[in-house]
Amino acid sequence: MWQIxxxxxxxxxxxxxILGTGGGGNPYLGRLLxxxxxxxxxxxxxIRIEDIADDALVTEVGGMGAPTVGIxxxxxxxxxxxxxxxxxxxxxxxxxxxxxxxxGGANSIQPLVAAxxxxxxxxxxxxxxxxxxxxxxxxxxxxxxxxxxxxxxxxKNNCIIFGSITDPYALEKFxxxxxxxxxxxxxxxxxxxxxxxxxxxxxxxxxxxxxxLGDAVRLAxxxxxxxxxxxxxxxxxxxxxxxxxxxxxxxxxxxxxRGEILVEGLGRFHHQWMRVAFxxxxxxxxxxDQPEACDQVVICVPxxxxxxxxxxGEPVTTEQLRYGxxxxxxxxxxxxxxxxxxxxxxxxxxxxxxxxxxYVPMPKVTGVGLE
Amino acid sequence: MWQIxxxxxxxxxxxxxILGTGGGGNPYLGRLLxxxxxxxxxxxxxIRIEDIADDALVTEVGGMGAPTVGIxxxxxxxxxxxxxxxxxxxxxxxxxxxxxxxxGGANSIQPLVAAxxxxxxxxxxxxxxxxxxxxxxxxxxxxxxxxxxxxxxxxKNNCIIFGSITDPYALEKFxxxxxxxxxxxxxxxxxxxxxxxxxxxxxxxxxxxxxxLGDAVRLAxxxxxxxxxxxxxxxxxxxxxxxxxxxxxxxxxxxxxRGEILVEGLGRFHHQWMRVAFxxxxxxxxxxDQPEACDQVVICVPxxxxxxxxxxGEPVTTEQLRYGxxxxxxxxxxxxxxxxxxxxxxxxxxxxxxxxxxYVPMPKVTGVGLE
Numbered sequence: 129m130w131q132i133x134x135x136x137x138x139x140x141x142x143x144x145x146i147l148g149t150g151g152g153g154n155p156y157l158g159r160l161l162x163x164x165x166x167x168x169x170x171x172x173x174x175i176r177i178e179d180i181a182d183d184a185l186v187t188e189v190g191g192m193g194a195p196t197v198g199i200x201x202x203x204x205x206x207x208x209x210x211x212x213x214x215x216x217x218x219x220x221x222x223x224x225x226x227x228x229x230x231x232g233g234a235n236s237i238q239p240l241v242a243a244x245x246x247x248x249x250x251x252x253x254x255x256x257x258x259x260x261x262x263x264x265x266x267x268x269x270x271x272x273x274x275x276x277x278x279x280x281x282x283x284k285n286n287c288i289i290f291g292s293i294t295d296p297y298a299l300e301k302f303x304x305x306x307x308x309x310x311x312x313x314x315x316x317x318x319x320x321x322x323x324x325x326x327x328x329x330x331x332x333x334x335x336x337x338x339x340x341l342g343d344a345v346r347l348a349x350x351x352x353x354x355x356x357x358x359x360x361x362x363x364x365x366x367x368x369x370x371x372x373x374x375x376x377x378x379x380x381x382x383x384x385x386r387g388e389i390l391v392e393g394l395g396r397f398h399h400q401w402m403r404v405a406f407x408x409x410x411x412x413x414x415x416x417d418q419p420e421a422c423d424q425v426v427i428c429v430p431x432x433x434x435x436x437x438x439x440x441g442e443p444v445t446t447e448q449l450r451y452g453x454x455x456x457x458x459x460x461x462x463x464x465x466x467x468x469x470x471x472x473x474x475x476x477x478x479x480x481x482x483x484x485x486x487y488v489p490m491p492k493v494t495g496v497g498l499e
Numbered sequence: 500m501w502q503i504x505x506x507x508x509x510x511x512x513x514x515x516x517i518l519g520t521g522g523g524g525n526p527y528l529g530r531l532l533x534x535x536x537x538x539x540x541x542x543x544x545x546i547r548i549e550d551i552a553d554d555a556l557v558t559e560v561g562g563m564g565a566p567t568v569g570i571x572x573x574x575x576x577x578x579x580x581x582x583x584x585x586x587x588x589x590x591x592x593x594x595x596x597x598x599x600x601x602x603g604g605a606n607s608i609q610p611l612v613a614a615x616x617x618x619x620x621x622x623x624x625x626x627x628x629x630x631x632x633x634x635x636x637x638x639x640x641x642x643x644x645x646x647x648x649x650x651x652x653x654x655k656n657n658c659i660i661f662g663s664i665t666d667p668y669a670l671e672k673f674x675x676x677x678x679x680x681x682x683x684x685x686x687x688x689x690x691x692x693x694x695x696x697x698x699x700x701x702x703x704x705x706x707x708x709x710x711x712l713g714d715a716v717r718l719a720x721x722x723x724x725x726x727x728x729x730x731x732x733x734x735x736x737x738x739x740x741x742x743x744x745x746x747x748x749x750x751x752x753x754x755x756x757r758g759e760i761l762v763e764g765l766g767r768f769h770h771q772w773m774r775v776a777f778x779x780x781x782x783x784x785x786x787x788d789q790p791e792a793c794d795q796v797v798i799c800v801p802x803x804x805x806x807x808x809x810x811x812g813e814p815v816t817t818e819q820l821r822y823g824x825x826x827x828x829x830x831x832x833x834x835x836x837x838x839x840x841x842x843x844x845x846x847x848x849x850x851x852x853x854x855x856x857x858y859v860p861m862p863k864v865t866g867v868g869l870e
């Protein structure tokens with residue numbers, strides 16, 4: 129159990145930004161909001177998943193939409209509280225604890241804001257062990273957790289409750305459509321789970337992992353040691369590419385930011401190119417020795433493709449991609465919960481429209497990184 | 500107070516079909532469903548609006564979508580019950596009575612089905628005194644009734660609750676979009692009103708008016724007397740045109756059936772043409788002495804433009820429009836509740852995209868037609 133400090137928010141924003149693989153929303157606004165709440169004497173208590181009662185009610189809270197819109201459309205700030213209260217009114221019972229839907233910039237901070245606004249604890253874990261663009265891509269749903277009730281609110285407190293929905297894919301479709309109507313940025317709380325369900329299906333300790341990761345980056349920055357080494361030591365990942373971003377194709381379509389980047393190698397990657405495709409989050413990375421022939425798959429979902437600014441170690445989220453960025457591409461092995469045959473049907477490359485890409489799991493380092 | 504009989508359903512389908520001005524959905528399926536419920540010993544009790552308690556809870560139930568889809572996509576049959584139960588779960592109180600959202604083919608039968616399935620009474624009235632394509636076009640909303648809570652279900656029992664929504668226009672937008680995702684046909688219950696609100700804002704006695712109108716058509720048919728005269732005697736309307744449908748432009752777009760028809764005059768309307776524009780319901784009728792120069796406005800919303808098959812007196816709904824139909828175009832004065840300056844902003848020609856059309860109220864006959 130631990131109380132989130134002003135400084136923790138800084139580290140979590142960096143760490144979750146890296147683990148968010150480009151998505152999860154830009155943490156800047158959420159970080160400011162949470163830090164101002166802490167300055168007003170409100171904070172969030174983080175508790176371990178093993179410490180929640182089996183019959184406690186837990187819900188995920190997070191932002192839905194395109195990160196390209198999230199940086200422009202200001203929230204009201206009360207959405208995390210509104211969406212939880214809407215769920216509580218619907219089920220007629222209080223929610224006991226909050227958990228992150230995903231580890232990613234804004235969406236790792238939102239639950240802390242929700243906790244600070246409602247006084248409820250946050251569990252140390254999430255439902256992806258990274259960020260993913262669509263609702264059904266959750267370890268809870270893969271484990272069979274019901275996808276309703278769910279609540280969606282916008283900055284005007286337009287509030288919509290999903291009472292019963294065929295399956296998480298249908299929920300994704302309905303909620304995404306409403307989210308687009310709401311201006312491509314809405315707040316979602318789903319599913320309502322028991323503590324027992326969370327213990328079974330959550331990816332554990334990802335909030336503390338984000339904090340450790342952010343701490344490591346900040347320490348390396350201060351000591352002027354290798355930021356990449358610091359990240360890899362905490363995550364058990366590997367450095368895949370270093371280069372300069374020379375092309376971005378990005379469009380906001382169907383409620384997502386979709387596109388590709390091309391990175392030209394620098395240093396030991398000179399005369400090599402890397403292409404990375406994304407749908408809010410980075411999906412597949414290919415390499416080649418010609419910009420137009422980047423067709424060797426290097427890494428793909430569900431393993432994590434993390435783009436960091438080489439100099440600062442800051443995570444580069446999808447909406448920040450721009451010509452000239454010097455970036456380091458890291459690969460981080462995903463949680464084992466995403467590597468089962470059942471999970472790969474939901475979060476493997478074919479689920480994102482790349483049936484020709486075969487998922488080859490990155491080797492894991494025992495005791496380090498995502499559980 | 501009266502019990503709906505097998506025969507009443509027949510008459511209401513005809514009468515409400517005429518008052519539905521082309522929309523409200525095709526009554527065929529609903530009529531079969533209601534008649535089979537009556538054969539199973541279930542029925543609906545209709546009570547007068549003045550007899551409901553001021554603090555009773557009342558909701559409207561009806562189908563939403565494009566009538567062109569409604570005739571092809573079969574419902575489950577239980578949707579009216581599901582949608583009311585969803586609202587009751589949300590508000591934590593039983594609904595005491597049901598009222599028609601509009602008078603129109605299917606949507607005057609749906610509340611009877613809901614009543615037969617739930618045992619709740621139906622009030623003799625509705626929120627339009629005709630049919631309109633969009634949610635905000637309701638005398639209750641014009642009077643300021645809150646537009647939430649509302650519930651929307653589809654034939655798979657996907658169930659969505661609107662907890663709070665800025666205004667009825669926003670509800671229309673959200674619900675329409677979901678309805679399109681649900682396959683352009685869904686069941687909606689909205690708003691939850693007190694008996695006092697209903698007494699203030701409903702258009703009264705429209706269910707019994709529909710029945711009287713249907714009875715009159717059937718009697719005229721049996722007696723081989725003028726069907727038009729029978730309709731006009733009950734509604735206080737006027738015969739505007741008689742002719743043959745020679746062109747239909749109709750597309751299902753944005754969740755609506757939109758388009759125009761061209762009718763070539765017969766008999767005393769020889770060498771004249773009438774053009775009628777519709778969005779589910781008939782909106783504006785123009786006349787002229789050339790098919791390409793039909794630009795004299797004869798009648799427009801909110802007054803009723805009713806198309807009936809000349810021979811049988813059967814109402815012709817939007818999805819039934821086809822080349823060669825012999826039809827009589829009738830105009831019926833709308834309820835006074837739709838003629839206030841406030842109402843005309845919501846249901847006048849400009850609200851449908853015809854700012855150049857000026858609404859000139861049809862003269863009313865005292866004691867006859869819509870109150």
